[in-house]
Amino acid sequence: MAVPIIARDFTPEDWAFIFEGLPKVLRFELWQTLSEDKKSPILAAMRDDSREQLLSMLSSEHLEDVARSSSAEHLVEILDVLPNKIAKGLIKKLNSEESGLVEEALNYDDSQVGRYINHDLYTVHKSANVGDLLEELKDELLPPYTDSILVVDEANHYLGQVDINALFSNKPELSLVQIAEFSDRVISADLDLYDAAEAVKSSGRSMLPVIAKDGRLVGRFTIKDAIDVFQEYYEAQVSHMGRVSDEDLFAPVITSARRRAVWLGINLITAFAASIVIGVFDEVVAQVVALAVLMPIVASMGGITGSQTLTLTIRGLATGQLAKSNLRALGNKEVLVAFFNGILWAAVVSVITSFWFDNPWLSAIIGVSLILNMLVAAFAGIAIPVLLDKIGIDPALAGSVILTTVTDVVGFFVFLGSASLLLI
C-alpha cells in the first residue's frame, strides 16, 4: 500500500523501507553502494531493530565515518542502539559543536522530545526587523514545515515566533520582536514524545519550538515528527496485541526466537493455570467426555467477549477519554452488551449441544456457563486495564494475557464445576 505513488528522488524513509524488506545479506550489499552522506539519515529513518542489525555488521572505522558525517539528531538515533562503550567512544571523535548537541540530547530519556530534537530550524536575532529578514530570505531557504520564524537573543533564549503571514502584512521597518508572539504554542524539551505529537497535531501549526528549562530554544518539533511518533506508537500496539515485539521483518533468528520466547513463556503459565482447573475436575471429565469436547467453547467465547471490552477500554485509557467519571457508565454498558450476547449465543450453543449429545442437563450447564463467563469477561475487560493503568503497567502490554487467564480459568471452573455438581 505504501508504495510511493509519485515519481521523485528516494527519501531516507524510502531507503529505510527498502532495507527493511531485504534479508540480512542483501542489506549489507546494498549498504556498500550508498554514498557516505546518505547513510546516517537512512539509519535514523529505520526501525530500531533494523538499524541495530545493520550497525552490527559495520567495522568500527566505518561506524566512525558514518558518525562524523551525521547530524546530531540522526546520531542520537544511531547511538541509541549501539552498546554503551562504543557509543561513548564515538561521541569523543566528533567536533565540539556536534558533540555538544548530542550530549545535550542524551540528557533526555528516550521518551522525551529533547532526545530526538530537530535542529533544522530558522531563527533570527531579536535586533532584526521585517526588512532585514526579508532581505536574508532572498538567499536562504526556509526548511520544510516552517510556518513561523523563531526570534532569539544572543544566548539563544526563545523570545517569540513570527508567523510567515506577518512577513507579508507588516512594514519592513517594524522590529520582529514587536510583532512576535510569545504564544503558548511551545513545547518543553522534557515533554513526553506522544504528548508533543498531540500538541503539534492540535495546534494547527506545522511546527512548534522546543524550549529547555532555562528558556533556551533547543530545536523544533514538526508535524512530520508527530507522524513518526504516532506511527511508532500504533505499530508497537499492534505488535503487542499479536504477542510480538515491534521487530524487524528479518531480525536474526536467535534474537527473534529469544524475544518471542518471553511471550510464549508467559502464555504457558496461562495455559497451565487452565490445565490445573481442568485437572481438579478430571473425574467428571472422565465420566462425561462431552465436557472435554465442549469446554473450549466456553473459554473461547469468554475470551473474545473480554477482548472486545478490553480493546475499547485500552483505547479509552490511552486517549484519556475514559476516566473515573465515566467508568461506571462504560461498565454498565459493556456488561449489558455481554449479557445480550450471552443470552443469544448460550441459546445457539445449547440447541446445537442438545442435538449433538441429547443431554438436557449438559445443554443447560453450557448455556449458563457461557452467560456467566461472558459477564465476567466484560467486567474483567474493564477492571484489568484500569487496575494495570493505576499501578503504572501498560495495559496494552499485559492486559490480554491476564484477561485470557481469567476467562479460561473462570470458563473451565464454572462449566466443569457445575457439571460435577449436577451430572454425577
Place this chain on the structure above:
Amino acid sequence: MAVPIIARDFTPEDWAFIFEGLPKVLRFELWQTLSEDKKSPILAAMRDDSREQLLSMLSSEHLEDVARSSSAEHLVEILDVLPNKIAKGLIKKLNSEESGLVEEALNYDDSQVGRYINHDLYTVHKSANVGDLLEELKDELLPPYTDSILVVDEANHYLGQVDINALFSNKPELSLVQIAEFSDRVISADLDLYDAAEAVKSSGRSMLPVIAKDGRLVGRFTIKDAIDVFQEYYEAQVSHMGRVSDEDLFAPVITSARRRAVWLGINLITAFAASIVIGVFDEVVAQVVALAVLMPIVASMGGITGSQTLTLTIRGLATGQLAKSNLRALGNKEVLVAFFNGILWAAVVSVITSFWFDNPWLSAIIGVSLILNMLVAAFAGIAIPVLLDKIGIDPALAGSVILTTVTDVVGFFVFLGSASLLLI
C-alpha cells in the same frame, strides 16, 4: 495521554474528544450549549459512530440549520452517516455553490481523496506576478499548512505551484507561471486515502494539490489530513485485532451488541471446529483424562506462535515490504524461529508433565505435538494472510480467526490422534 498540554482555545478535535468521552444523555445536553458555527466542524472531527449517534438525536430542522452553516467538506462527513433519503433532502436545501462541491465530492467513494477534499486553499490566477501576490497577501492570510501557492487558469485548471520561499527570492515583476513548478507533487482525486497520506508524508511538503481527471484543481490534501487517515487506519486495525469494530465508547447497547455478535458468531464456528476434532477422539480422552487436562496447552502455544508470525506478515503486506521476492526468506526464518521455540517449550512442558502425570509416553506425545503445531502455526501465519491478500480480503480482518481455527484443529488433532495410536 492526549490531554492537551498547551493552554489554548478548544479546537473541533478537542470538542469531539470531549463528546466521545460522555455518555449519550450528556452529549445531547452539551450539544445544545454550542454556538451554531461550531457544530459542523465538531461533527466532522468525530468518529463515524459518535457522529451518527449524535445526529440521530437531532430534529430535521436542527439538522438543516447545521447543514446550511457547514462547509462542503464537513457536510460530506455528516451526509456519510445519515440515511440516504435524509442526505438527499439536505443537499437540496443548500445554496448552489455548496451543493456543487458536495455533489462533486460524492462522486468519489469513501476510500478516495476526492470525497474528503480540503477546499481551504490559496490559489492565484496565472496572470499574476510575484508583486501582485505579495500585495494581495498584505490583507489575506494563508490557511494553515500552506507552503506553496497554487496557480490556476480561468477554468481552475491546475498550472503549477509556487513555493513560499520563491516569493522571497524572486523579483516582483516575475510572472508566477514562470517560477511555478508543475511538479510531480500532485495527488489525483481518485487516489486511495491511505496512499495519499503516504504521498504527503514522504513528499516533505505540508500539502499537495489534488487534481481531477480533467486537470481541474479540486482542493488540497494536507499533512494534517494525512495524520487523520493514519490514525483512523491504525485504530481500525487495533480494533479488529481485539475482535471489535472501530466503535464509539458509548455506542448504544443494541448497536454494540449486534456488531460484536458477528465476531462472536464467527468465533463460535472456530470453537465448534475444535470441538468436533476432540469429539472424534472422545474414547481416548475418556480413558486418559490427562489428555483433556493438557490439550489446551498444545492449542494455545500454537495459537500464540502463529499470531506472532501473522502480525509481522500482515504488517509487511500492509507496508508493501513483503512481496514474492522475500516471502521465502521470511518463511524460512519464521519456521526456524518456531522450531527453536518449539524445542525449548516442548522440553519445558514435557518435564512438567512427567512430574505431574508420571507417564513418559504422554510427555513425549505432548512435546512432539507442541513442536509440530508450532511449526504449522508459523507456516500458517504466513500462508493465510498472503492468500487472503491475494484474493482481496483484508488479512487484518480475517487472518487471526482462520489462524486460530488452524492451530486449534491441528493442535487437538496431532495431540489426541497420536495419543489414540500410542496410549491405548
